[in-house]
Amino acid sequence: MRISIQIFSSLLLAASVAGASENSRFFKRQSNNTDYVLKKGPLDTPWTEKVGTDPWPEYPRPQMERSDWLNLNGVWQYQNVTGPALDVQERDPGAPPFGKDLGNPVLVPFCLESALSGVMGRKAIRSWYRRTFDIPTEWNPDNRVLLNFGAVDYETTVFVNGHNATKHTGGYWSFEIDITDFLYTNVTNELLVYVWDPTNLELDRIPNGKQVIDPQHIWYTPCSGIWQTVWLESAPAERITKVDLSADMDGVVNVTVHSSGNTPSLPYDFTIHALNSDATATAQGTTNEPFVFKIDGVELWSPETPNLYNVTIQMGHDTVETYLGFRTVSQGVIDGVPRPLLNGEFHFLFSTLDQGFWPDGIYSPPSLEAMKWDLELLKDTGFNMVRKHIKVEPALFYRACDEIGLMVMQDMPSMTHEFYSRDRDPDFLPASITAMDQYDIDIITQCQAQALNRDQVLLEHQAEFNRQLAILIEQHKSYPSIVSWVIYNEGWGQPRWLPVEYNLTAMVKSLDPTRLVNAVTGWHDHGAGDYHDNHHYSYPQCGTPWYSLDSSPYDPKRIGFQGEFGGLGHNISDENAWKVPRSINEVNRTYEINPTTDIWNMRAHKLFVELTEQVELYACSGAVYTQTTDVEGEVNGLVTYDRRLNRMDVEQWKSDIQGLYDAARKRVEGKEVQMGKTASAESVGSVPVISWGS
Structure with a gap:
C-alpha cells in the first residue's frame, strides 16, 4: 500500500494437513532448555498462550514428506552480538562460541523481535543460536542425515560440531544441508547458527518486504533470525x-x-x-x-x-x-475483453491484501490453527483468492489454500523501496537512513559515498533480486492454489527508468509457464505482463476509461485488475490496539477513518456498488480489497490485528461479493472464449x- 497524501482528523487511542506428527513413524522433539518465558508484547492473539514450548509440530514440507524426521523447534540458546554502531557491514561471524552457554533462551521458530520468541529484541543485526541434539537410534545407519530450515532472515551460517556446514542468503527460502559427515554417532551433537540481518540498514539492498528497523505506519516491525521450522530427516544417499x-x-x-x-x-x-x-x-x-x-x-x-x-x-x-x-x-478474450481463465472459464478474482503479520509472532504465525483461521475467514466470507503481499509464507500456508480452495496471487518480496524512489538522483538519501539514531551517522556517510557509484550498485541489487525471484518460483511452482506471480509492487525496488519487467516476466514464464504474471502492481507500468493493475484508495478504478495521476490509462491488451483498493479505517479501542506510541500517533494516516463498524460497513458497501458497476460496464476482471487484518498502526482490516474483532457485517459482505461474481458471469454468458496460450x-x-x- 502507498502512503496517503490526505491527512484525516486525529485518531486518539490509549497506549491437519497430510504429514502431521501423528502420522510420522519416528517423529520426536528435542528441546535443550526450560527457562523460556513468553514476553509481554504490545498485543497478543487468542493463540498466544496456547503455543507453549513445542511450537509447530506438523511436518513442515507437505510437497515432499518423509516419514523419518525429527523436529528441532523449541527452546534454543541465543546471544545478540550486534555492536553499538550497528556493524551491518560486518557479516563475518568471528570466532564461533563452540561449547559455550549463550545465556539466553529463545523459542524457535519465532522472530527475535517477537514476544513469542522470548527475546523481543531490537536491532538484532548479528545473532547466535545454539542447541544440542541426538540422532534417533531407530534411523537407518546407512542413510544420510539432512538438516532443514524453513526460513531464516537473512544470511545464515551453520556450524555442526565445530564444522562450517553451509552459508545461505535470503530471508524467505528453505534450504537443506547434508550434515552426516559432521555428526557424532554415540554422543550428543552441537548445532550453532549465526544470522546476519541488516533489514533496511544495509547498503546492499535486500528483499525484505515491509520490514524496517524503525517501524512507521505502513512499515512494520522486522523479523530477524529463524522464523520457520527447523528439522532433521533421514534419507538414502541416492535420494x-x-x-x-x-x-x-x-x-x-x-x-x-x-x-x-x-x-x-x-x-x-x-x-x-x-x-x-x-x-x-x-x-x-x-x-x-x-x-x-x-x-x-x-x-x-x-x-x-x-x-x-x-x-x-x-x-x-x-x-x-x-x-x-x-x-x-490461462488468459482468454471474451467479447473483446482479456480475462483470467481457470479451467477454461472466466473467474472474477476477488481477494484481500494479506500481509501475514502477527502481533505475537511478527512474521511467524503462532500456530497452524491460527494461520488457517485467517484463510477460513476469507473463504467463509466469499473471497476466492488471497494476494500474499510482499511476503512468503511457510509451506503449510499454501497447502491450506490448496485444501480449502483459495487461489493465491503471490508477490515477490520487494527490495527496500527508498533507494529507488527518485530516478538517478545522486543526492538522494533514504528517509529511513536520515531518521536513524545519531550513533548511526557512519551509515549515512557510507550511503552518500555509495551514491556516487549508484548505477553499478543498482546493477548488483538487480542481479540479487533476480536470483531470489527465481528461487521464489522454483520453490512454489507446484502448489495448485497459486495462479499468478507478482514481480514489483508500486515501484519498490523497481528501476523506473529501465523496463526490466519484460525480461523478468520472460524469466518467470520460462521457469513456470503454467501461471499468469503480474509484472507491476500499482504504477510505473511499462506494459509487461498479463495484467494492467491499478491501485486506488479509497474507491476503485478497475479497467475504467478514467484514471488518476499515479496510474496510466487502461491497456485493453491486458487483464484489467484493481490490485489494491478500499483501505477503510475504523477507530478501535485500547483492547485491540497495537500499543506502541508511534503506531498510535500515526493511525490518522489511514486513508479514511470511520467511527463505528456500522459506518465502516456502509462505506464498504458503497465501494462494492462502484466496483460492481465497473465490472458491469468496463473491463474489470478482479480486485484486491485492503486488507485482511489490521497491522500495527494500520486500522483498515476486516478484523483487528489481534483477530478478536470482526468488523464485517458478514451477510452484507457475502451478498456484495456474490454480486461481483454475478455481474462478472453476466458479462460473459453466451459469449465465446478465445483461448490464449496455455x-x-x-x-x-x-x-x-x-x-x-x-
Missing part, C-alpha cells in the same frame, strides 16, 4: 531432492523428480491415489528429466471444488509423499495415457 509437479484440466501430468548423487538418471515409480476410492494410477519415470503422461476421468481443482490427489514417489530406497491438483490457468497440451504433444486401477 529425491525436489519434485516439480503440475497437472492440467485435461488430466496431463508433468513431473520432474530431481535426485542426488553421481548417477545422472534413476528410475522411479509415480503412484497417484484417486479421490474417495482405492483406485490408483501408476507410471514409471526417470529422474532429472520431465515426464509427461495423461490420466482420464480426473476431478478438477477450483475454489468451488478444491480436489487434491495424493501422490507417492519411490526411487530406490527413498519414498516421498506429495500431492497435486488438476487445473489450468501450458498444457500445446507444449507436450502426444503423451501416454495411464488408466485408473485398484
Whole structure:
C-alpha cells in the first residue's frame, strides 16, 4: 500500500494437513532448555498462550514428506552480538562460541523481535543460536542425515560440531544441508547458527518486504533470525531432492523428480491415489528429466471444488509423499475483453491484501490453527483468492489454500523501496537512513559515498533480486492454489527508468509457464505482463476509461485488475490496539477513518456498488480489497490485528461479493472464449495415457 497524501482528523487511542506428527513413524522433539518465558508484547492473539514450548509440530514440507524426521523447534540458546554502531557491514561471524552457554533462551521458530520468541529484541543485526541434539537410534545407519530450515532472515551460517556446514542468503527460502559427515554417532551433537540481518540498514539492498528497523505506519516491525521450522530427516544417499509437479484440466501430468548423487538418471515409480476410492494410477519415470503422461476421468481443482490427489514417489530406497491438483490457468478474450481463465472459464478474482503479520509472532504465525483461521475467514466470507503481499509464507500456508480452495496471487518480496524512489538522483538519501539514531551517522556517510557509484550498485541489487525471484518460483511452482506471480509492487525496488519487467516476466514464464504474471502492481507500468493493475484508495478504478495521476490509462491488451483498493479505517479501542506510541500517533494516516463498524460497513458497501458497476460496464476482471487484518498502526482490516474483532457485517459482505461474481458471469454468458496460450497440451504433444486401477 502507498502512503496517503490526505491527512484525516486525529485518531486518539490509549497506549491437519497430510504429514502431521501423528502420522510420522519416528517423529520426536528435542528441546535443550526450560527457562523460556513468553514476553509481554504490545498485543497478543487468542493463540498466544496456547503455543507453549513445542511450537509447530506438523511436518513442515507437505510437497515432499518423509516419514523419518525429527523436529528441532523449541527452546534454543541465543546471544545478540550486534555492536553499538550497528556493524551491518560486518557479516563475518568471528570466532564461533563452540561449547559455550549463550545465556539466553529463545523459542524457535519465532522472530527475535517477537514476544513469542522470548527475546523481543531490537536491532538484532548479528545473532547466535545454539542447541544440542541426538540422532534417533531407530534411523537407518546407512542413510544420510539432512538438516532443514524453513526460513531464516537473512544470511545464515551453520556450524555442526565445530564444522562450517553451509552459508545461505535470503530471508524467505528453505534450504537443506547434508550434515552426516559432521555428526557424532554415540554422543550428543552441537548445532550453532549465526544470522546476519541488516533489514533496511544495509547498503546492499535486500528483499525484505515491509520490514524496517524503525517501524512507521505502513512499515512494520522486522523479523530477524529463524522464523520457520527447523528439522532433521533421514534419507538414502541416492535420494529425491525436489519434485516439480503440475497437472492440467485435461488430466496431463508433468513431473520432474530431481535426485542426488553421481548417477545422472534413476528410475522411479509415480503412484497417484484417486479421490474417495482405492483406485490408483501408476507410471514409471526417470529422474532429472520431465515426464509427461495423461490420466482420464480426473476431478478438477477450483475454489468451488478444491480436489487434491495424493501422490507417492519411490526411487530406490527413498519414498516421498506429495500431492497435486488438476487445473489450468490461462488468459482468454471474451467479447473483446482479456480475462483470467481457470479451467477454461472466466473467474472474477476477488481477494484481500494479506500481509501475514502477527502481533505475537511478527512474521511467524503462532500456530497452524491460527494461520488457517485467517484463510477460513476469507473463504467463509466469499473471497476466492488471497494476494500474499510482499511476503512468503511457510509451506503449510499454501497447502491450506490448496485444501480449502483459495487461489493465491503471490508477490515477490520487494527490495527496500527508498533507494529507488527518485530516478538517478545522486543526492538522494533514504528517509529511513536520515531518521536513524545519531550513533548511526557512519551509515549515512557510507550511503552518500555509495551514491556516487549508484548505477553499478543498482546493477548488483538487480542481479540479487533476480536470483531470489527465481528461487521464489522454483520453490512454489507446484502448489495448485497459486495462479499468478507478482514481480514489483508500486515501484519498490523497481528501476523506473529501465523496463526490466519484460525480461523478468520472460524469466518467470520460462521457469513456470503454467501461471499468469503480474509484472507491476500499482504504477510505473511499462506494459509487461498479463495484467494492467491499478491501485486506488479509497474507491476503485478497475479497467475504467478514467484514471488518476499515479496510474496510466487502461491497456485493453491486458487483464484489467484493481490490485489494491478500499483501505477503510475504523477507530478501535485500547483492547485491540497495537500499543506502541508511534503506531498510535500515526493511525490518522489511514486513508479514511470511520467511527463505528456500522459506518465502516456502509462505506464498504458503497465501494462494492462502484466496483460492481465497473465490472458491469468496463473491463474489470478482479480486485484486491485492503486488507485482511489490521497491522500495527494500520486500522483498515476486516478484523483487528489481534483477530478478536470482526468488523464485517458478514451477510452484507457475502451478498456484495456474490454480486461481483454475478455481474462478472453476466458479462460473459453466451459469449465465446478465445483461448490464449496455455501450458498444457500445446507444449507436450502426444503423451501416454495411464488408466485408473485398484
